[in-house]
Amino acid sequence: MTCERFQVIAGEVARNEIMDADERNKALAHTTACERCEQALASQNQLSKNLRSLAQEMKATEAPHHLEEKVLAAFREARVRSASRSRRPYWVAAAAAVLLLAIGLPAWLLYVSFVSQPTEQAGAQKAIKISGERSPDAVVSPTRPPDSATGLTARRIHPRRRQMTEVAKLRLKRSTPEPSPSTKTPEAREIATDFMPVGYGSALDLQEGGQLVRVELPRSALSRFGLPMNIDRADERITADVLIGADGLARAIRFIQPIESTTGIQPEK
Amino acid sequence: MRGQTDVSDSDLLQSMLAGDEDALAELYRRRQAGIYRFALQMSGSPSLAEDVTQEVFIALLRNGKSYDSTRGPLAWFLLGIARNLMRQRLGREQFYAPLGDDQSEGPANKLQSPANPLDDLSRSETIEAIRAAVLSLPPRYREVVVLCELQELSYAQAAGVLNCAIGTVRSRLHRARALLIEKMGPAKEEDATADRVKTARCFA
Numbered sequence: 001m002t003c004e005r006f007q008v009i010a011g012e013v014a015r016n017e018i019m020d021a022d023e024r025n026k027a028l029a030h031t032t033a034c035e036r037c038e039q040a041l042a043s044q045n046q047l048s049k050n051l052r053s054l055a056q057e058m059k060a061t062e063a064p065h066h067l068e069e070k071v072l073a074a075f076r077e078a079r080v081r082s083a084s085r086s087r088r089p090y091w092v093a094a095a096a097a098v099l100l101l102a103i104g105l106p107a108w109l110l111y112v113s114f115v116s117q118p119t120e121q122a123g124a125q126k127a128i129k130i131s132g133e134r135s136p137d138a139v140v141s142p143t144r145p146p147d148s149a150t151g152l153t154a155r156r157i158h159p160r161r162r163q164m165t166e167v168a169k170l171r172l173k174r175s176t177p178e179p180s181p182s183t184k185t186p187e188a189r190e191i192a193t194d195f196m197p198v199g200y201g202s203a204l205d206l207q208e209g210g211q212l213v214r215v216e217l218p219r220s221a222l223s224r225f226g227l228p229m230n231i232d233r234a235d236e237r238i239t240a241d242v243l244i245g246a247d248g249l250a251r252a253i254r255f256i257q258p259i260e261s262t263t264g265i266q267p268e269k
Numbered sequence: 270m271r272g273q274t275d276v277s278d279s280d281l282l283q284s285m286l287a288g289d290e291d292a293l294a295e296l297y298r299r300r301q302a303g304i305y306r307f308a309l310q311m312s313g314s315p316s317l318a319e320d321v322t323q324e325v326f327i328a329l330l331r332n333g334k335s336y337d338s339t340r341g342p343l344a345w346f347l348l349g350i351a352r353n354l355m356r357q358r359l360g361r362e363q364f365y366a367p368l369g370d371d372q373s374e375g376p377a378n379k380l381q382s383p384a385n386p387l388d389d390l391s392r393s394e395t396i397e398a399i400r401a402a403v404l405s406l407p408p409r410y411r412e413v414v415v416l417c418e419l420q421e422l423s424y425a426q427a428a429g430v431l432n433c434a435i436g437t438v439r440s441r442l443h444r445a446r447a448l449l450i451e452k453m454g455p456a457k458e459e460d461a462t463a464d465r466v467k468t469a470r471c472f473a
Binding site: 008011043044047048050051052053054055057058061062063064067068070071072074075076078079 | 285288290293294297298301302304305306309310318319322323326327330331392395396398399400403414418419420421442443446447449450453454
């Protein structure tokens with residue numbers, strides 16, 4: 001065995017590491033012939049002895065007792081933190097819901113009032129238009145004041161509040177027994193049919209609102225909507241309310257007859 | 270409560286992660302000494318060793334789920350955490366400036382006497398000398414000395430703790446022992462002269 005090889009394994013020989021027995025024997029034999037390697041082995045043995053003494057001396061060394069309490073306290077704190085973290089989503093969700101309600105509800109109410117108010121104002125000021133679908137004989141009376149005695153002013157019809165019935169179910173609506181003149185309202189002095197659709201549009205898609213316009217038509221217009229008509233009075237005029245959408249097109253119509261004239265649009269026999 | 274002395278470290282860890290404080294207490298009592306000694310032997314500072322030991326168990330509370338029992342016992346895992354924490358601390362605080370191979374000044378050299386000190390010093394002085402010499406090693410050599418010599422781990426176990434190859438542990442330990450002998454041995458000049466003579470005779 002050479003000195004270089006011995007220097008490599010000297011530490012392992014001194015530490016009694018598991019190694020090839022033949023190599024160990026050769027290494028020990030080399031120390032008998034080489035004083036330097038013998039001294040190197042002695043130094044290695046001495047080092048191992050000193051390190052073992054140090055290890056032995058520290059073998060009973062332990063962490064201070066108070067450290068265990070510190071670690072356990074950290075454990076408890078971490079557990080509490082973890083528990084509070086796991087509860088946090090419920091609190092967050094509840095707080096978010098309350099916040100949403102507190103902010104969202106007033107905002108929604110404000111929005112609703114904001115949307116309805118300008119539409120009504122616009123409806124009152126809007127010029128009345130009659131679509132091309134209406135009867136060419138129709139006469140518009142735009143000069144009628146909004147607060148006229150008849151009360152049949154152009155007013156906004158909310159699409160969800162006013163339901164349309166089918167034409168086939170058309171029937172005359174007669175007001176309840178005539179009230180005394182002192183208590184009469186404008187609506188009570190009229191007979192009106194249900195609204196009937198005009199053209200291909202539907203009165204139900206008036207999301208943007210609409211206007212009700214009172215017009216006069218030839219009595220012959222009744223027959224266009226399948227209503228009975230006295231041919232002898234075909235040249236007379238009849239009052240009607242036309243529901244006009246925001247696009248200016250007529251959507252529906254109903255016929256009106258003042259209560260004084262009972263011979264108007266009643267079905268004729 | 271069931272006695273936990275015969276429960277494995279892995280089972281204690283699982284119980285601890287499930288919130289069992291007794292499991293942590295038992296695990297701490299089993300493993301604190303080895304971790305504290307490792308930290309103390311690496312740093313020489315009881316307060317730092319105390320901090321590191323505490324941080325090891327806190328790290329275990331946070332990252333205990335990352336322990337893989339197929340890669341080795343929990344004791345290695347804990348020592349690995351302690352080693353990483355110690356390297357961070359030593360790098361940050363520079364408790365002990367590592368000595369170069371041929372540095373003439375430093376705590377270890379101050380303990381040397383002109384003659385062979387190991388023959389003259391009492392046992393306690395010898396222990397203090399070897400302790401100082403170990404502390405003067407560069408960290409990568411110091412940790413293999415602490416693990417293989419002072420903690421008496423095998424090469425394979427130390428390699429598991431250090432997460433490196435067994436050959437790396439072996440070569441580092443070889444180098445570390447050579448440095449320790451040099452720090453603890455006779456004066457260099459005398460040694461160098463003897464080396465020349467002996468080498469010549471050896472290769473003659």
